[in-house]
Amino acid sequence: MKRRFINPFKVKGDWFKGNVHTHSVNSDGTKTPEELIGIYRGAGYDFLSITDHSIVLDITGLDGKGLLLVPGGEMCIGRSEAGQFYHLVALGVEDLPFKDFDYSLDPQEVIDHTNAVGGIPIIAHPYWSGLNHGDLMKLRDYHGVEIYNTSCDYERNTGLSASHIDGMIAAGLEPYIYAVDDHHGAGRSQVPIDACGAWISIKAESLTVKSILDAIKKGHFYSSTGPEIMDITIDEDGVISVECSPVKYISFVSTPSLGMKFHAEDEPLTKAVYPGRPGETYVRVEVTDYEGRTAWSNPIYNF
Numbered sequence: 001m002k003r004r005f006i007n008p009f010k011v012k013g014d015w016f017k018g019n020v021h022t023h024s025v026n027s028d029g030t031k032t033p034e035e036l037i038g039i040y041r042g043a044g045y046d047f048l049s050i051t052d053h054s055i056v057l058d059i060t061g062l063d064g065k066g067l068l069l070v071p072g073g074e075m076c077i078g079r080s081e082a083g084q085f086y087h088l089v090a091l092g093v094e095d096l097p098f099k100d101f102d103y104s105l106d107p108q109e110v111i112d113h114t115n116a117v118g119g120i121p122i123i124a125h126p127y128w129s130g131l132n133h134g135d136l137m138k139l140r141d142y143h144g145v146e147i148y149n150t151s152c153d154y155e156r157n158t159g160l161s162a163s164h165i166d167g168m169i170a171a172g173l174e175p176y177i178y179a180v181d182d183h184h185g186a187g188r189s190q191v192p193i194d195a196c197g198a199w200i201s202i203k204a205e206s207l208t209v210k211s212i213l214d215a216i217k218k219g220h221f222y223s224s225t226g227p228e229i230m231d232i233t234i235d236e237d238g239v240i241s242v243e244c245s246p247v248k249y250i251s252f253v254s255t256p257s258l259g260m261k262f263h264a265e266d267e268p269l270t271k272a273v274y275p276g277r278p279g280e281t282y283v284r285v286e287v288t289d290y291e292g293r294t295a296w297s298n299p300i301y302n303f
C-alpha cells in the first residue's frame with residue numbers, strides 16, 4: 001500500500017509546543033496578554049498565538065520572556081445552514097480587514113485573504129459552531145480544522161470534532177488537524193480554567209515566527225491533550241508503526257467501516273503496528289491514555 005504523509009518525526013529540527021487559539025481582555029477573554037504569557041510560559045510552552053475577535057493584537061511591544069508570540073486573530077462570519085457563524089482563526093496575519101460578526105460575509109473571502117497575505121486559515125470548533133458536513137464542504141483552501149478545543153469541551157462538551165473531520169476526509173478533502181485551548185478564562189465554579197489543556201507539537205528548525213509558521217504550513221506537527229507520540233514510521237509496504245507514551249488505546253482511524261483500534265491488556269501500550277486494510281483511503285493515528293487524554297497525528301493518505 002502506497003502512503004503519502006508529511007512525517008514530522010522524520011524531518012530535521014526540534015520540537016516546540018504551542019497553543020494557536022487564545023483570547024485576551026482585548027476581546028472576550030479575562031486575562032491580559034501579559035497574564036497569558038505568564039500562564040503559558042509557566043506551563044512550559046514555547047509559543048502562543050493570541051487570537052482575539054475583531055482585532056489582530058499588535059504584539060511588537062509585548063515581551064514574551066522566552067515565549068514566542070505568533071500573530072493571529074479570529075473572525076465570526078457567514079451563516080451556516082443552522083443559522084450560526086463560522087469561526088475562522090487566521091495565524092500569521094497583521095490584520096483582518098473585515099467586519100466581524102457579519103452574517104453576510106462569505107467565510108471563503110477571509111480564507112482567501114489569509115492565504116493571500118501568507119497566513120494560515122483554520123476552521124475553529126465545528127462541533128461547537130453547529131457546522132454540518134455541507135457547511136464544511138462548501139469552503140476550500142483552508143489549512144486545517146480544530147479536532148479538539150478545550151474551551152468548547154469545558155463549556156458544553158462540544159470540544160471534539162473528530163467525526164466532522166473524518167466526514168470531510170472521507171469526502172475527499174485533506175485538512176490538517178489542530179488541538180487548541182481557545183482560552184477565555186471565564187471563571188465558573190466546577191469548571192477548570194481552559195488553559196494549557198490542548199496544544200500542537202511542531203518540529204521546526206528554530207523558535208522564530210517564520211520558522212514556526214513554515215513548519216505548520218508544511219504539516220510538521222501533531223496535536224495532543226496529554227500523550228506524546230514519539231515516532232511514526234511507514235515502511236515500503238505501507239505498514240504504519242507508532243511509538244508513544246504509555247496509553248490505553250492506539251487507534252488507526254480510517255475510511256468508514258475500516259481502520260483498527262488496539263486495546264491495552266495487562267500492560268499499557270507504547271507501540272502498535274498496522275498494515276492497513278483494503279479499501280482504505282487514509283489513516284490517522286489517535287492514542288488515548290487512561291485519563292481519556294488523546295494525541296492525534298495528521299492524516300496519512302493512500303494513493
Ligand SMILES: [Zn+2]
Pocket residue numbers: 074087124125
Ligand atoms: Zn470561536
Ligand SMILES: [Zn+2]
Pocket residue numbers: 021022023074124182
Ligand atoms: Zn476563539
